[in-house]
Amino acid sequence: MASTDVTIYQVAEAAGVSISTVSLALNHPDRVSPKTRDRIIRVAGELGYRSGATTSERARRRSGRIAVLAPFSSYETYRTRLVGILEAFGPHNVEVVVHDTPSATESASPLLETMPVRGDVDGLLIMGVPLGEEGADRLHRWGPPTVLVDSLNAEFTSVTFDDEQAGYLLATHLLGRGHRSLAYLHEPYRASAYTSAGRLRLDGMARAIREAGGAEPEIEDIALAGNDVASARAHAAEFARRAERPTAVIAHHDLLAAGFLSGLRAAGTRTPDEVAVAGFDDGPLAEVLGLTTVRQPFAESGRRAAELLRSLIENPQQTPLRTLLVPQLITRETT
Amino acid sequence: MASTDVTIYQVAEAAGVSISTVSLALNHPDRVSPKTRDRIIRVAGELGYRSGATTSERARRRSGRIAVLAPFSSYETYRTRLVGILEAFGPHNVEVVVHDTPSATESASPLLETMPVRGDVDGLLIMGVPLGEEGADRLHRWGPPTVLVDSLNAEFTSVTFDDEQAGYLLATHLLGRGHRSLAYLHEPYRASAYTSAGRLRLDGMARAIREAGGAEPEIEDIALAGNDVASARAHAAEFARRAERPTAVIAHHDLLAAGFLSGLRAAGTRTPDEVAVAGFDDGPLAEVLGLTTVRQPFAESGRRAAELLRSLIENPQQTPLRTLLVPQLITRETT
DNA sequence: GTGAAAGCGCTAACAA
């Protein structure tokens, strides 16, 4: 049962005017005499009238609503970005509808072919989900203005993080500390597809090694059993027992770094003396643990994307724009 | 510009049928011959038709949409609960609209008097925001089915956490460890109002002390300068220097406990030997730090609330129901 | 300044 029980008809009747006057009083207050308007407003208040936007949207040709698609359940970071989005749209009286998606690593094919998003939104924000060829096409032809976060497509405006540079920064830092063999720790890739961020970071690290005059870039790739603290900790125990091992471990995000760190500690391996550990994100976890990491401006990326979308909604004809967020190295005690 | 440019009229024309057949094919596929249906679906696809729910809602008398109100930007826990909500509603094809609210401690008066929520939702989920007298009244009279999370009201179905019992459990544990003087560490209360959870926990702790035959319940109340790691850490430094001090510190949530912990460590004060530290929530932070804490089933509380709301939407006449989530003590190394 | 009336796109009786 939609809760819009009170209609303008009822308000009109109670106020002794016609429905159009009520509508006018509500939408174009200046076109109604102050006296009538005040009476209508008062009556509407008493009756508990609340514009069932549902219907108004039709005439207005705008829903005042955007949809956000992201793997919210899989990654906390997308929830953090959501905050930035809410901050950007809230004040403008735009509703934000959230849709959870399976994460890219969990879903086999470039998904989004079948979007569960209703048509009645003014804009779309797609985060952390690669756009398939066909999906991009459909979206481009029939979709509302759309902004991509964490994925790229020539047809769409996007906000991404400079992962290559982030990897470069971190590796450069570690090389400077004398490390020569690195490892990259990450969640399991279920789909062969999309590993973009990790790939780019590895590229950046390789670049750092080359620039440092290192011979063959030597970066061990470690896929964990799961994307959580426990998996990282478990692997650390194993890692600690190895005779030969990298001297620095870079985790795909702070949580994994934290788990690895605690696993090392449990095994009696010292940080950073024996093994250096770094992460990505710079959340509270990193701050508390003294973890060297690369800061990602999550809330800001959300806000930025939201603002781009707002502008795109105002003027849908804009050419696609790519925004690249600059990484910031945060050096602490673990490296 | 709403993106619903293609109407069923166009689809109908292109498919050579009437609009009602299109509507039927889309909503009650079984009532249309497979052949016609397939053709319609295909044409609709080609044209890029997407049901502008906007209009359908009217006839259906349901919007297929609920709104969630919570201090998302202030507390991560509400974002976590959102995941549970999405899980509960997603499969049922219900849109979830999120609204950020100032947190209860930041807003002077019991807010919610002026809800920014549109009328066209089938249900409302209000988390972490106390319902003012008047607000409850309005909501009850004119609002959609509503479920409260983390706050109570006789008129509404609610899901809350048993904070009193949580405090009791934690204090009992600490008393058992020989502690006699406790401190409760929390964010600053900006508003004199709503401190409910903290108050209840203190009550529970006091009960534990009384039951243990302790004389006067002795719990020091510490209000930090901010609700973050840095504030907790800063206070820990001060705390470490005190001549007389409680031997156990209970933080309002893990983040504060973590900050306090790291502050103590920096000051050379050992845990748990000199000072025991415990938190609330049991997020990854607690797991990594080995923090004793009380687990709060966040995602589940969201899911539970969502399910109650679903049922309430189906049958709005149900009498209000109170669900109390049971706390679970997680004992680790910091106590 | 206000009212009458024509849609907005769609669903659901009801007819055919």
Place this chain on the structure above:
DNA sequence: TTGTTAGCGCTTTCAC
């Protein structure tokens, strides 16, 4: 099985 048609609640011309 399919088409016709009366609304759903509201906005917006266009008269008055």
